Amino acid sequence: MKGTVRILSLMALIALLPSIAVIGSNDAVAANAVTVSINAPAQVVEGDSFTVTVDITNVTAFDAGQFDVSFGESSIQLDSVTAGLVGTTQIPVALWNKIATGICRVIVNVPGVPGVNGSGYLAVLNFHAASSVAGSSAARLSNGFLNNNLGSEITATWVGDSVDVCEPRVTPRPGDADGNGAINAADITTIERIIVGLEGATSNADATQDGEVNTADITAVEATVIRAIQLQAPQRGGRAGGFEA
Numbered sequence: 001m002k003g004t005v006r007i008l009s010l011m012a013l014i015a016l017l018p019s020i021a022v023i024g025s026n027d028a029v030a031a032n033a034v035t036v037s038i039n040a041p042a043q044v045v046e047g048d049s050f051t052v053t054v055d056i057t058n059v060t061a062f063d064a065g066q067f068d069v070s071f072g073e074s075s076i077q078l079d080s081v082t083a084g085l086v087g088t089t090q091i092p093v094a095l096w097n098k099i100a101t102g103i104c105r106v107i108v109n110v111p112g113v114p115g116v117n118g119s120g121y122l123a124v125l126n127f128h129a130a131s132s133v134a135g136s137s138a139a140r141l142s143n144g145f146l147n148n149n150l151g152s153e154i155t156a157t158w159v160g161d162s163v164d165v166c167e168p169r170v171t172p173r174p175g176d177a178d179g180n181g182a183i184n185a186a187d188i189t190t191i192e193r194i195i196v197g198l199e200g201a202t203s204n205a206d207a208t209q210d211g212e213v214n215t216a217d218i219t220a221v222e223a224t225v226i227r228a229i230q231l232q233a234p235q236r237g238g239r240a241g242g243f244e245a
Contacts, residue, residue: 032058034146036067036122037159038139043166049079049128052139052163053121054106056086059154061115064094065146066107067158069125072137073102075165079126081106086120093123105143115149129165138162175207175221183224191217 040052054067071078081104084091094109108122140160148154172179177190179202193199194213205213207220 032060034059034154034156035159036141036144036146036156038069038141038161039121040139040161040163043164044076044129046129046134046165046167047131049126050163052125052127052161054084054123054125054141055119055121056084056156057119059086059119059146059156060117061148061150062086062110062117062154063113063115063147063149063151064107064109065122065144065154066105067122067144068099068103068105068142070103070138070140070142071127072135074130075135075137076127076129076139076163078104079128082124082126084108084120084122084124086116086122087118089116091116091120091122113149134165134167136162136164172202172204174204174209175217175224177202177205177207177217177221179204183221183228185225187221188218188225191221 035055035057037055038052039055041050044050054069056062069078078098081093081096083093089110091108091110094107096104096106099105104125106123110116138160139162141158144156144158146154146156172181173183175183175187177187177194180186187205190199190202191205191207191213194201194205195215201213205217207217207224210216
């Protein structure tokens with residue numbers, strides 16, 4: 001009886017082995033899946049230049065590929081596409097072209113047929129943010145195709161990203177009562193309105209930095225504005241009247 005039980009237990013274990021092997025195989029495939037993704041900065045400032053990489057992970061025997069990058073051209077503009085790097089191998093950009101508004105097609109190709117293994121990035125996209133157009137722009141990948149050094153397709157997951165274009169940050173100075181980054185006559189008006197209670201006080205309205213907003217701050221701002229005007233005035237050469245000191 002005990003011998004029969006052992007035989008049945010052994011047969012049940014043998015029956016489970018194929019399913020265990022399949023689970024292990026699926027886990028290995030998931031762990032080594034190839035992913036191509038846009039890696040963009042979360043935020044850029046209007047007018048700034050910035051780079052976006054087209055990252056790739058866990059690729060084996062890579063030789064060449066192509067993909068389309070789409071983006072909001074009203075917010076960001078593509079200036080150039082340069083080579084990528086996987087491991088220690090450079091991934092040259094064979095050709096790139098703008099095929100439609102806000103869509104660029106890129107071809108990358110490793111010379112010869114050695115096959116490249118590892119993770120890195122396929123290309124670098126060099127953008128600049130438009131001036132005076134704040135907002136968010138998606139950056140998406142489509143029509144992607146990769147092949148190995150035997151010409152067979154490498155299956156991959158393609159993932160996009162987004163970038164926020166924001167206005168430049170202004171660092172107000174004492175006397176810049178309205179906080180627009182410049183000290184001028186408008187700040188005098190703002191201080192006057194704060195003093196009579198038409199506007200709430202701001203830290204930068206305290207031009208004298210004495211802890212209070214009063215007419216002394218108006219005088220300080222006036223002095224700053226006058227100095228700026230004097231510095232911008234053309235300098236006169238020579239000595240007046242020809243007299244020597």
